[in-house]
Amino acid sequence: MTQLALVIDLNVCVGCHACVTNCKEWNTSSPTAGPMVDQNPYGKDPTGTFFNRVQTFEVGEFPNTETVHFPKSCLHCEEPPCVPVCPTGASYKRKEDGIVLVDYDKCIGCKYCSWACPYGAREIDEHQKVMKKCTLCVDRIYDTTMTAEERRPACVRACPTSARLFGDIHDPDSEVSRAIRENGGYPLMPEWGTSPANHYLPRRKTKLRIREDELERADNPLKIDQQLPKPGKAEPSLDDVTSW
Amino acid sequence: MHPAFSVVFLTTLIGAGQGLFLALFTVESYAAFGLLPLQSDSFYAVGSGVALILLVLGLVASFFHLGRPERAWRAATQWRTSWLSREVIVLPAFMGTVFFYGVAHWTGFNPELAELPSGAPVNITAVLGTIGTVLAFALYICTGMIYACLRFLREWHTPLTVINYILLGGASGFTLAAALAAVEAPAVMPVLAGWALIITALGLVGRVATLIRNARLKPKSTLQSAIGIKHPKIVQKTMGMMGGAFNTREFFHGASAAMLRSIKWMFLVTAFVVPLMLLGMGLSQSAGGLIALAFFIQYLGLLAERWFFFAQANHPQNLYYQSVA
Ligand code: SF4
Ligand code: SF4
Numbered sequence: 001m002t003q004l005a006l007v008i009d010l011n012v013c014v015g016c017h018a019c020v021t022n023c024k025e026w027n028t029s030s031p032t033a034g035p036m037v038d039q040n041p042y043g044k045d046p047t048g049t050f051f052n053r054v055q056t057f058e059v060g061e062f063p064n065t066e067t068v069h070f071p072k073s074c075l076h077c078e079e080p081p082c083v084p085v086c087p088t089g090a091s092y093k094r095k096e097d098g099i100v101l102v103d104y105d106k107c108i109g110c111k112y113c114s115w116a117c118p119y120g121a122r123e124i125d126e127h128q129k130v131m132k133k134c135t136l137c138v139d140r141i142y143d144t145t146m147t148a149e150e151r152r153p154a155c156v157r158a159c160p161t162s163a164r165l166f167g168d169i170h171d172p173d174s175e176v177s178r179a180i181r182e183n184g185g186y187p188l189m190p191e192w193g194t195s196p197a198n199h200y201l202p203r204r205k206t207k208l209r210i211r212e213d214e215l216e217r218a219d220n221p222l223k224i225d226q227q228l229p230k231p232g233k234a235e236p237s238l239d240d241v242t243s244w
Numbered sequence: 245m246h247p248a249f250s251v252v253f254l255t256t257l258i259g260a261g262q263g264l265f266l267a268l269f270t271v272e273s274y275a276a277f278g279l280l281p282l283q284s285d286s287f288y289a290v291g292s293g294v295a296l297i298l299l300v301l302g303l304v305a306s307f308f309h310l311g312r313p314e315r316a317w318r319a320a321t322q323w324r325t326s327w328l329s330r331e332v333i334v335l336p337a338f339m340g341t342v343f344f345y346g347v348a349h350w351t352g353f354n355p356e357l358a359e360l361p362s363g364a365p366v367n368i369t370a371v372l373g374t375i376g377t378v379l380a381f382a383l384y385i386c387t388g389m390i391y392a393c394l395r396f397l398r399e400w401h402t403p404l405t406v407i408n409y410i411l412l413g414g415a416s417g418f419t420l421a422a423a424l425a426a427v428e429a430p431a432v433m434p435v436l437a438g439w440a441l442i443i444t445a446l447g448l449v450g451r452v453a454t455l456i457r458n459a460r461l462k463p464k465s466t467l468q469s470a471i472g473i474k475h476p477k478i479v480q481k482t483m484g485m486m487g488g489a490f491n492t493r494e495f496f497h498g499a500s501a502a503m504l505r506s507i508k509w510m511f512l513v514t515a516f517v518v519p520l521m522l523l524g525m526g527l528s529q530s531a532g533g534l535i536a537l538a539f540f541i542q543y544l545g546l547l548a549e550r551w552f553f554f555a556q557a558n559h560p561q562n563l564y565y566q567s568v569a
Pocket of ligand 2: 085086087088089090091102106107108109110111112113114130131
């Protein structure tokens with residue numbers, strides 16, 4: 001069975017909101033999900049429907065703090081608590097690829113599913129009066145009129161730092177499964193047993209260790225036995241002489 | 245959670261309607277077994293009419309909660325998994341039963357269908373009343389389970405939620421029935437007022453037990469588990485928007501802690517203490533006016549109780565929405 005999902009690398013995300021913008025753009029103009037209407041877009045308190053938000057947290061105490069940018073959207077849980085509570089069957093999880101979707105023609109806007117999602121991933125559309133949430137760009141990823149490169153979620157394509165990976169987490173050899181396995185990928189709020197499909201990769205300290213012998217060749221035969229006076233660094237070495 | 249007035253009215257109105265019907269049928273059952281004098285049909289007919297009005301008002305209120313009320317019929321389809329769907333089915337079924345129960349009494353069309361071994365007659369109204377009783381309890385359970393089944397909302401995720409829906413609905417319904425009986429059937433007023441006293445007292449016990457339980461709850465989700473970073477000190481700097489979102493409007497009640505506290509004391513007094521006193525006085529003085537007053541005050545108190553019920557529930561998603569920037 002396939003379970004499509006996003007893997008979001010918190011070590012890489014720079015909090016630029018490009019995914020938010022591109023998500024809104026694609027889904028507003030898409031024939032299936034859109035429009036995603038805003039209220040007061042140019043007024044004092046602009047608000048509207050989004051599938052994806054980027055939040056920022058400060059971890060630690062000054063001066064030892066780190067800023068963590070945290071993109072958040074529907075996690076396409078493998079045990080989605082939002083689905084069984086829906087009285088109309090508008091919320092459903094697709095068998096073939098595990099994407100959790102809302103049928104906008106069936107939804108009555110009762111908001112019950114949003115109460116049942118611990119992550120706050122669902123937002124009502126105040127204009128259409130139906131519940132909306134991330135579709136994993138189901139209207140892109142199967143569109144064969146697009147090139148393979150384009151057949152990925154809009155947020156993934158927009159991310160300038162490649163912090164967002166997309167793929168099948170049930171395929172052990174996929175890029176996302178490998179990323180989860182090798183970089184300590186984790187789900188959010190594991191305490192509720194929702195088994196979110198989306199995973200996050202933790203912050204990692206990236207350190208480059210350089211030893212002195214890597215800067216200056218220790219195995220230079222001219223220098224090993226100290227037979228000759230150490231040539232100046234600007235002098236051509238044997239390598240320089242022989243490599244042309 | 246943000247208390248939606250549509251749901252506050254829906255749950256309190258239908259709760260009282262169900263309780264009123266249960267009270268009517270209690271009296272009829274007592275009379276069938278000769279424990280109480282037989283009452284005129286008009287008492288049951290008027291009572292059913294009032295119960296039906298409450299149920300219809302509740303149903304109307306519920307439509308204000310829906311974004312797309314014209315599609316409400318679809319909500320009956322997922323009864324296998326959704327308590328909301330079950331409620332959507334049971335409510336009209338119950339309303340229909342109350343309607344026919346009232347009509348049978350109104351028209352006096354009440355043939356005997358069978359006889360119990362003891363010799364007590366089984367009339368149409370007895371059958372309808374039994375069905376109605378089952379449906380009334382089923383409806384209480386559905387309404388309560390809509391909230392009790394959400395395991396993340398730990399203030400609601402307890403059998404006490406269902407018990408309280410039964411007791412509080414029953415209390416207001418029996419009080420209303422006693423007030424009606426004071427006008428229509430004075431002979432049964434003391435029995436009904438007595439039951440109203442007992443159920444109101446039980447409701448107070450159930451509600452206080454819930455308050456004590458919820459005061460001791462420790463949140464299961466933390467900011468650490470919400471974003472998966474194991475550091476004791478994490479502060480949200482921005483939630484990704486400044487003008488608010490559905491998430492900031494639907495899940496926060498926006499009232500101060502002091503306001504919440506005062507509403508708690510207010511509903512404890514108006515939904516329980518004052519009605520208990522008025523019922524006691526009404527009972528001892530056989531004063532229907534006091535009992536009617538008890539119902540109105542209790543109903544207002546239950547509105548406050550329901551507001552508090554919603555406001556007190558703290559949704560884990562709120563962890564993600566703490567700082568505007
Ligand atoms: S993140 Fe929320 S909306 Fe998405 S599948 Fe999980 S429970 Fe449902
Ligand atoms: S808001 Fe729509 S999708 Fe959500 S539970 Fe209600 S009908 Fe189902």
